[in-house]
Amino acid sequence: MKKTFRRSLACLLLLPVLLSAACQQTPEPAPAPPEEASVSAPEQPQPAAPDGTSSAEAEPEPEPLSPPEAEPPREEPKEAPPPDVPPEEEPPPEEISSGAKAPQTAQEDPCAEPCPEPEPPCEGTDCQSPSGEEPVPETPPEEEPVQEPAPSCSKLYILMYHDVVEGDGSGCNDWTITTGRLREDLQWMTDQGFTFYLPRELAQGVPLAEKSVMITFDDGYASNYTLAFPLLKEFGAKAVISPIVRYVQEGVPGYLTWDMCREMAASGLVEFGSHTYDLHGADDQGIRRLEGECQADYEARVLPDLQTSIDLLSAELGQPVTFFAYPNGKTEPWAVQFLAEHFSVTVTTAHGPADLSGGLYSLPRHNVTVQNKASQWLS
Numbered sequence: 001m002k003k004t005f006r007r008s009l010a011c012l013l014l015l016p017v018l019l020s021a022a023c024q025q026t027p028e029p030a031p032a033p034p035e036e037a038s039v040s041a042p043e044q045p046q047p048a049a050p051d052g053t054s055s056a057e058a059e060p061e062p063e064p065l066s067p068p069e070a071e072p073p074r075e076e077p078k079e080a081p082p083p084d085v086p087p088e089e090e091p092p093p094e095e096i097s098s099g100a101k102a103p104q105t106a107q108e109d110p111c112a113e114p115c116p117e118p119e120p121p122c123e124g125t126d127c128q129s130p131s132g133e134e135p136v137p138e139t140p141p142e143e144e145p146v147q148e149p150a151p152s153c154s155k156l157y158i159l160m161y162h163d164v165v166e167g168d169g170s171g172c173n174d175w176t177i178t179t180g181r182l183r184e185d186l187q188w189m190t191d192q193g194f195t196f197y198l199p200r201e202l203a204q205g206v207p208l209a210e211k212s213v214m215i216t217f218d219d220g221y222a223s224n225y226t227l228a229f230p231l232l233k234e235f236g237a238k239a240v241i242s243p244i245v246r247y248v249q250e251g252v253p254g255y256l257t258w259d260m261c262r263e264m265a266a267s268g269l270v271e272f273g274s275h276t277y278d279l280h281g282a283d284d285q286g287i288r289r290l291e292g293e294c295q296a297d298y299e300a301r302v303l304p305d306l307q308t309s310i311d312l313l314s315a316e317l318g319q320p321v322t323f324f325a326y327p328n329g330k331t332e333p334w335a336v337q338f339l340a341e342h343f344s345v346t347v348t349t350a351h352g353p354a355d356l357s358g359g360l361y362s363l364p365r366h367n368v369t370v371q372n373k374a375s376q377w378l379s
């Protein structure tokens with residue numbers, strides 16, 4: 001400004017006439033200053049006339065300087081903010097892996113002034129953006145990994161069936177179900193995306209799906225082969241059948257034969273477990289100790305029976321026996337060690353879903369009847 005005043009003064013003294021003429025042209029350059037800033041605007045209007053002559057030379061210099069300086073600074077801040085917002089929200093997951101590299105360059109330049117105090121938070125790529133204040137909340141991604149244990153499921157629904165009959169179910173009791181109802185159960189579980197498991201799969205540690213179910217048939221009724229097996233094949237559903245082995249061995253009418261068992265075992269859909277050889281008993285005590293029975297007598301009476309069931313099943317079917325269903329759901333502490341040594345999975349008749357995180361022994365089940373559909377327990 002000082003220079004322009006000096007020049008204007010000289011011009012006023014030497015070429016007043018020319019100045020007046022030139023002043024008529026100055027109005028054009030005048031508008032330029034206002035663009036730079038409001039501060040310079042008031043000062044220039046007065047010397048507008050003197051600048052007129054020299055303005056031809058002076059203008060080109062200040063004008064080009066002013067616009068480029070003024071525009072870039074305005075554009076940069078405008079462009080910077082937008083990128084800051086999206087990257088901070090979207091990239092968080094990616095920054096976790098690449099975060100170690102970014103901090104090195106980020107801390108040097110941009111963080112020099114704004115991030116002196118909050119050095120620790122600048123470790124991430126946050127400091128790359130001038131407004132590196134929001135990045136701090138990016139810490140939450142560290143909490144996500146905590147949710148990793150989710151994939152491992154331990155909940156297993158175990159359904160308990162016994163005999164299967166045809167008809168409308170008018171003569172069914174709690175241990176009998178119609179083929180129509182069994183079909184409905186299998187259809188519903190299939191539609192709901194349930195995965196069927198066998199005891200040997202649990203023993204092998206096969207991970208459970210989000211919706212897992214194991215179907216069990218107790219006592220070894222012939223209907224398991226004549227009526228249930230066709231449906232299992234139709235739906236590709238797996239099931240474990242636990243016969244009272246003596247009934248099979250002696251060919252008791254109404255119960256499975258070894259040929260039936262072998263055919264089902266060969267399908268891969270059916271596994272056979274033990275329901276004792278002949279201790280199901282009429283007194284409903286199963287393998288429970290008798291009143292006044294000592295442990296030695298108990299072991300001499302019960303353990304050989306269990307061993308016989310295992311030997312016959314494995315010999316006749318050529319498959320290891322991994323499953324035991326307590327007759328009538330009656331457990332017995334004196335049998336626990338033997339059962340643990342010979343079976344991988346045991347079930348009772350206690351009601352409820354099984355949580356395998358607590359082991360594979362004495363798992364509860366859901367008894368399915370004509371009145372109580374599988375969907376009622378699994379929903």
Ligand SMILES: [Zn+2]
Nearest residue numbers: 218219327328
């Ligand atoms: Zn039974």
